[in-house]
Amino acid sequence: MARITDLRPVHVAGIGLHPYQYPTETSYIELGLHAVREALADAGVPWPSVEAAFVGTARLGMAAGVPMLRYLGMTGLRVSQVENASATGSTAFRQAVAEVASGLADVAIAIGVDKALGKIAAAGTGITPISPAADIPFARYALLTERYLAEAGYTREQIAMVAVKNHGNGALNPYAQRRKKRTLEEVLAAPAVAGPLNGLQITPQGEGAAAVIVMSEDAIQRYGVARDRTVRVAASATTSDQAFDGQNADVALTVSATNAAYEEWGGDPKDLDIVEVHDAFAIEELLFVEAMGLCPPGAGAGELAAGSFNIGGRTAVSPSGGLLAMGHPLGPTGLGQIAEITRQLRGEAGDRQHPGAKTGLAHMVGIGPVCVVHILER
Amino acid sequence: MARPTEETAPEPPRIWEKTGGGAVLIGWACGQCGQRGLPRQYFGCERCGAPREDISESALAARGVLRSSASIERHAVWPVPFLMGEVELDDGPIVHSFLSAETAWEPGMRVAGDADDLSREPYLIFVLEEKPHGTHH
Numbered sequence: 001m002a003r004i005t006d007l008r009p010v011h012v013a014g015i016g017l018h019p020y021q022y023p024t025e026t027s028y029i030e031l032g033l034h035a036v037r038e039a040l041a042d043a044g045v046p047w048p049s050v051e052a053a054f055v056g057t058a059r060l061g062m063a064a065g066v067p068m069l070r071y072l073g074m075t076g077l078r079v080s081q082v083e084n085a086s087a088t089g090s091t092a093f094r095q096a097v098a099e100v101a102s103g104l105a106d107v108a109i110a111i112g113v114d115k116a117l118g119k120i121a122a123a124g125t126g127i128t129p130i131s132p133a134a135d136i137p138f139a140r141y142a143l144l145t146e147r148y149l150a151e152a153g154y155t156r157e158q159i160a161m162v163a164v165k166n167h168g169n170g171a172l173n174p175y176a177q178r179r180k181k182r183t184l185e186e187v188l189a190a191p192a193v194a195g196p197l198n199g200l201q202i203t204p205q206g207e208g209a210a211a212v213i214v215m216s217e218d219a220i221q222r223y224g225v226a227r228d229r230t231v232r233v234a235a236s237a238t239t240s241d242q243a244f245d246g247q248n249a250d251v252a253l254t255v256s257a258t259n260a261a262y263e264e265w266g267g268d269p270k271d272l273d274i275v276e277v278h279d280a281f282a283i284e285e286l287l288f289v290e291a292m293g294l295c296p297p298g299a300g301a302g303e304l305a306a307g308s309f310n311i312g313g314r315t316a317v318s319p320s321g322g323l324l325a326m327g328h329p330l331g332p333t334g335l336g337q338i339a340e341i342t343r344q345l346r347g348e349a350g351d352r353q354h355p356g357a358k359t360g361l362a363h364m365v366g367i368g369p370v371c372v373v374h375i376l377e378r
Numbered sequence: 379m380a381r382p383t384e385e386t387a388p389e390p391p392r393i394w395e396k397t398g399g400g401a402v403l404i405g406w407a408c409g410q411c412g413q414r415g416l417p418r419q420y421f422g423c424e425r426c427g428a429p430r431e432d433i434s435e436s437a438l439a440a441r442g443v444l445r446s447s448a449s450i451e452r453h454a455v456w457p458v459p460f461l462m463g464e465v466e467l468d469d470g471p472i473v474h475s476f477l478s479a480e481t482a483w484e485p486g487m488r489v490a491g492d493a494d495d496l497s498r499e500p501y502l503i504f505v506l507e508e509k510p511h512g513t514h515h
Contacts, residue, residue, distance in 0.1 A: 127417055127418070127419050128391065128393055128417055128418070128500075129417055130393060130403065130416055130417050130473045130474065130475060130501070130502075131462070131473070131474050131475045131476060131501050131502075132453075132455060132456060132501065136453075139448070139450055139462050139474065140474065142448035142450070142462070143445075143446040143447070143448050143462060143463070143464040143474060144446070144464075145448070146446040146447060146448050147445055147446035147464065147485065150446070150485050191451075192449075192451040193450075193451055193452050194448055194449070194450045194451060194452070194462075195447075195448025195449060195450075196448075243424065243425050246466065246472055
């Protein structure tokens, strides 16, 4: 079976974001257009150059794309809507990359836009859950955190340090929903939500938009896009639930998706400069950096404390602030990760620039469960 | 036929039942590969993909080992705080369920569904498993 990188090379050429924010009355159209216009300006290409758009939204409902994009001029481009829970934006990106890699388009855009509306499809399955909290992510992750504390011998303080790092990174990101540096004492003292998880160790509800333009080599030359600002897509992998016999499915999927991505990329996880990880709950960052091989199992908290995952450390993990601080408006989130990695690899991340960044990995899991991983390289 | 209304719609199927041997959770079993799971569904087997014709209802004993517990401090419906537990059932599946507040829980403790406690209806609440009479550990 062919991989995306077995086809034509694909490059990220433009990125744009509407800052993530707490819910407002702002129209999603305004959020989305802001991100698209910023991405077009960043790439230096006009809207009519875009042949296909993949609109990622988890909460807006059907037909969100054309009613938004028409205000850029009705060019007749191909528009599809993509939904994949938390991995919606990541999946829209993969679809745009596949469109260009396959030769169906030379220029495609993935757009993530969402507002805090709607509910998940589980309500319509006809299946009655065993308990009311079984499908509430924070309850599941509170139970997982408690188990991890007991089994790995980690402390609440060690897990809270994930939030301290990511709130610190978010404070440096003008697109982040939470832009306030927090001390360990502040993180530990936040109002309790479930088990050891509290308000500052759980991603906030919010809204926003992100857009990424991808191009073929031909299009980069045709439109005169600056080569030193393009970033190559080196791997794209996605997987969904398998029979894992009692393992945490998100962790197991992360192992399988990152391994597939490393094989496609041909590199070693220890050579990654930037990793943007699905840290909707603080515990997830430790689970996932271990699962993706950035450090041995059980070593995550020690590496974090030693500064290995800081900006300027061995691998900068979630320099954007991650879902904990940058936010998690769903549709945009995975594309916001791609935008952050692109900015870092270009050397344009300002105060939060990781020195010498050449490779980055974006990781999202979503209800399903599903997992989507991309690797970008200069 | 008239559409069901709130008054005429059938009751949702029960999640658990009381039996002579204690509470059982109502799940499913696959006639092809033998896999059992929760909650009850008739769509197909999660392991081998056998179609609905091979899926039957199956009662799983509401007994097992506590893997983890956490106090839930915010919830839209149930008064907080309340305890949730992750339980590995003796019959295989791992479930998340209400946990009694009357025990200082530790991972590894044996738990069982309390068939007489209806305070969390329609859900089951797990309590410390009573040791059978006459046995000593």
